[in-house]
Amino acid sequence: xxxxxxxxxxxxxxxxxxxxxxxxxxxxxxxxxxxxxxxxxxxxxxxxxxxxxxxxxxxxxxxxxxxxxxxxxxxxxxxxxxxxxxxxxxxxxxxxxxxxxxxxxxxxxxxxxxxxxxxxxxxxxxxxxxxxxxxxxxxxxxxxxxxxxxxxxxxxx
Amino acid sequence: xxxxxxxxxxxxxxxxxxxxxxxxxxxxxxxxxxxxxxxxxxxxxxxxxxxxxxxxxxxxxxxxxxxxxxxxxxxxxxxxxxxxxxxxxxxxxxxxxxxxxxxxxxxxxxxxxxxxxxxxxxxxxxxx
Numbered sequence: 001x002x003x004x005x006x007x008x009x010x011x012x013x014x015x016x017x018x019x020x021x022x023x024x025x026x027x028x029x030x031x032x033x034x035x036x037x038x039x040x041x042x043x044x045x046x047x048x049x050x051x052x053x054x055x056x057x058x059x060x061x062x063x064x065x066x067x068x069x070x071x072x073x074x075x076x077x078x079x080x081x082x083x084x085x086x087x088x089x090x091x092x093x094x095x096x097x098x099x100x101x102x103x104x105x106x107x108x109x110x111x112x113x114x115x116x117x118x119x120x121x122x123x124x125x126x127x128x129x130x131x132x133x134x135x136x137x138x139x140x141x142x143x144x145x146x147x148x149x150x151x152x153x154x155x156x157x
Numbered sequence: 158x159x160x161x162x163x164x165x166x167x168x169x170x171x172x173x174x175x176x177x178x179x180x181x182x183x184x185x186x187x188x189x190x191x192x193x194x195x196x197x198x199x200x201x202x203x204x205x206x207x208x209x210x211x212x213x214x215x216x217x218x219x220x221x222x223x224x225x226x227x228x229x230x231x232x233x234x235x236x237x238x239x240x241x242x243x244x245x246x247x248x249x250x251x252x253x254x255x256x257x258x259x260x261x262x263x264x265x266x267x268x269x270x271x272x273x274x275x276x277x278x279x280x281x282x283x284x285x
Binding site: 073081082083084085087088091094095096097100111113114115117155157 | 240248263
């Protein structure tokens with residue numbers, strides 16, 4: 001009987017220690033910012049131009065992973081209807097209004113059209129940013145994306 | 158037991174049939190069907206000017222490559238929305254729409270807006 005109690009005691013102790021460490025790990029993965037850290041981030045943001053803030057948001061949310069650095073594209077998405085690659089973003093200024101672009105970023109793109117309808121689904125899709133990205137970040141990102149249009153490359157009709 | 162098992166198998170097969178048919182339809186199409194896809198898939202352009210008839214052919218060839226032609230035909234966009242939309246499609250990799258093609262397609266959609274959809278020429282309200 002005593003042995004049983006000892007075993008249960010050890011098991012409970014281990015669970016508490018491991019569980020506690022697990023909780024600690026989780027909380028360290030998403031640390032709460034102190035007031036000083038928030039203030040310093042805001043001060044840094046204030047020194048950035050809207051385009052720089054947008055570029056920061058573009059990097060922060062990993063947009064470059066799929067759309068390439070500065071929206072240059074080139075990342076493969078096998079069997080995607082868009083030529084088997086993820087579209088570049090350098091010309092969004094002429095294809096979207098500000099509101100349309102914001103909607104697209106908020107909603108993402110759950111289904112990517114297939115080049116071969118009988119082939120496999122393209123592996124990459126665009127995640128929705130609704131609830132993740134703040135309005136300020138969204139404004140800055142759109143500002144940045146619209147500014148990616150190369151000078152003189154606009155279609156004139 | 159055996160007497161009960163056979164009706165059970167038959168019932169499961171009957172219930173499973175429509176479900177498998179739905180799955181097959183989805184798999185075969187493999188793409189989302191929009192409301193506009195269900196409308197008419199062509200336009201009678203016989204009374205359109207010759208230039209617009211040519212542009213319609215280009216529109217059917219280029220746009221019909223990736224989606225139903227019914228989709229743009231039954232979509233209610235103002236001229237400025239079509240302008241952006243055609244450019245958006247044009248800039249997609251692999252679209253095969255050159256800027257001069259895009260211009261023709263846009264002009265056709267603009268003309269069709271006024272001729273068939275009886276839409277006054279102009280831009281949408283509230284677009285930034």
